[in-house]
Amino acid sequence: MIMEKTKMSKIERIKRIINKETTDYVPFSFKSHLPQVDHDPAAFAQALEEKVQQYDLDYVGLSSNGMFTVEDYVDEVDHSPVFKGGVSKVVKTPYQEPLDLKKLPSDLDINTASYQRELKSLTYLLDRIGDQVPVTVTSFSPLTILDKLTQGQAVKFIRSGEDELIHKTLENLTNVQIQYVQAALDLGASGIYLASQFISYDRVTAEEYLEFGKPYDLKILEAAKAGWFNSFHAHGTNIIFDLVKDYPIQVFNWHAFEALPTVEEVFQYTDFVLNCGVDRFSFNAFNRNVIRDQTYQIYKATQGQRLLLSPSCGTNSFFDPELIDYIKQVKEETDRVFNLRTKA
Secondary structure, three states: OOOHHHHHHHHHHHHHHHOOEEEEEEOOOOOOOOOOOOOOOHHHHHHHHHHHHHHOOOEEEEEOOOOOOOOOOEEEEEHHHHOOOOOOEEEEOOOOOOHHHHHOOOOOOOOHHHHHHHHHHHHHHHHOOOOOOOOOEEEEEEHHHHHHHHOOOOHHHHOOHHHHHHHHHHHHHHHHHHHHHHHHHHHHOEEEEEEOOOEEEEEEEHHHHHHHHHHHHHHHHHOOOOOOOEEEEEEOEEOOHHHHHHOOOOEEEEOOOOEOHHHHHHHHHHOEEEEEEEOHHHHHHHHHHHHHHHHHHHHHOOOOOOOOEEOOOOOOOOOOHHHHHHHHHHHHHHHHOOOOOOOO
């Protein structure tokens, strides 16, 4: 029997999916950076609320700027590329060589401008829509933060032979992430979105991630265990999927259709809820045929179960609103094809 959409709240719907229960349709959302407002907590929260309302999103992430974890420790960050579809970049940092990491304060905490700004943004957002949709916060793997801190030199640093100093630094970066995610959960966030740009054979070996990546990821996830909507994002291609399969998470997000494993593989090899959808390049190009095909392939692999539909990664902030309308139209048609929902 098909349930009416009005009988289930968005929060209840996501909880049912995480509990592997049947729902009335596949939830949809998408994450895009909002560089015009993401340094102004009140304006940021308002813009995210408007996005949720405009597109009737089923869940939302606090789409913090990609450098919020290092802004307080480096000399200069350039956010201007984000306005053109790129990413923020560290322009100047004091951490050019492994031994420079000794300059980093040994007891990092969240009582800094950037972390307090993000927590204030979260507070405002929860006040606006926390009772309507699940809200998550972004956290980065410590190895990813190390890479941002050193202008993309993390691989050089972990291969430098300065293992003791590198591990001490990663522990320090982990501790501040633990403080951040626990503060976010205490404020009322539903969970975290832990993103790693290094769980990829294109960046490191499996052995290197086992030493310098996974242990610190797991500490953050352990700290976030009070959250009921915790996701892990494996960024990029050629991901080291074998290391992710036992992560203590509810939801797994990766660049489906850009990289292996396939949607069917993840569905069969894990009990994760899959958070995937149109690849980011087809999204940005508004490729209607690919959007429809990839949506259908995802439903075919999952039968619409254990599924949250969204683009595979963060999207440009200047997308065509008709694109979202089209994705939702295709999703609703596909819901009906797989007998998940009959729209009145």
